[in-house]
Amino acid sequence: MQIGRRPVALALTFPRSVLISGLAAPMTMMPDLPNPEADTSDNRESAGADDATQVGDSLSASFMPPDAMAARIEALLFVHGKPISARRIADLLEVPSVIPVKQCLALLARRYDDLGSAFSLQELAQGYQLTTRPEHDALLNKLVREREAQKLSPAVLECLAVIAYKQPISRLDIESIRGSSSDHLVRALLERGFIQVTERDKNRGNAALYGTxxxxxxxFGLKSLSELPRQQDLASLAAAQEGAGEAEVDEVQVQDPEKPQ
Known part of the structure; x- marks a missing residue:
């Protein structure tokens, strides 16, 4: 067997050698050459050599411009909602290495910090997630509460309307007005933080009285309870729905606790 047209000597003849198929080639005859397989992304990652500082910007440019890749990564992070790994991002972008992905993630993180953006890039649960900064929590919680209010079922809204107009009111009185059990509805409103126990009725065994x-x-975007729709407004609404069917009119009447029962 020959390498580079020169005979391969036995390992005993040359102490500084590398074994090839049971034979040995002297180091002076076989210079070190870069091994393409040893430089794959998987091997470099396992050795901890995938740091962007070790490869430079040229690797990112070999796939696509950094700004373009960063924009695509940002879009993925924005819609995903959960931590996503650099490997998964690389697969979605169809690039063979996570190195340019991590470069762009670092680029995005710097941009958010330098611009004072409302967003920050967090490394969580072995992945990356786009989050909002803590100073905006109060504003975002307000939006979340509004969305939760819109998701209330008709039955829960009906129960809430009775409490809002007749507070403080006991659960038994709520059920008397609604004509059906309301225990689970009251619990749901307590969990949402829309109602609370405001006082106790000593004449009814210290029963809880609820209020908003x-x-x-x-x-619900109200400054005070005085901004709740008035009885006249509800009456007008009932009149407008008069042709919509008796069931709907009855529902409006239930939501108006001031109307005599």
């Missing part, structure tokens, strides 16, 4: 909270006002 400031959270209720914020969620």
């Amino acid at each position: 909270t400031g959270e209720f006002l914020r969620a």
Whole structure:
């Protein structure tokens, strides 16, 4: 067997050698050459050599411009909502290495910090996630509360309307007005923070009396309970729905606790 047209000597003849198929080639005859397989992304990652500082910007440019890749990564992070690994991002972008992905992630993180953006890039659960900064929590919680209010079922809204107009009111009185069990509805409103126990009725065995909270006002965009729709407004609504069927009119009447039962 020959390498580079020169005979391969036995390992005993040349102590500094590398074994090839049971034979040995002297180091002076076989210079070190870069091994393409040893430089793959998987091997470099396992050795911890995938740091962007070790490869330079040229590797990113070999796939696509860094700004273009960063924009695509940002879009993925924006819609995903959960931590996503650099390997998964690389697969979605159809690039063979995570190195340019991590370069662009670092680029995005710097941009968010330098621009004072509302977003920050967090490394969580072996992945990356786009998050909002803590100083915006109060504003975002307000939006979340409004969305939660819109998701309330008709039955829960009906129960909430009875409490809002007749507070403080006991659960038994709520059920008397609605004509059906309301225990699970009251629990749901307590969990949402829309109602609370405001006082106790000593004449009924210290029964809890419920009323609305400031959270209720914020969620429905009210400054005070005085901004609740008036009886005249509800009557007008009932008149407008008069042709829509008796069931709908009855529902409006239930939501108007001031109407004599």
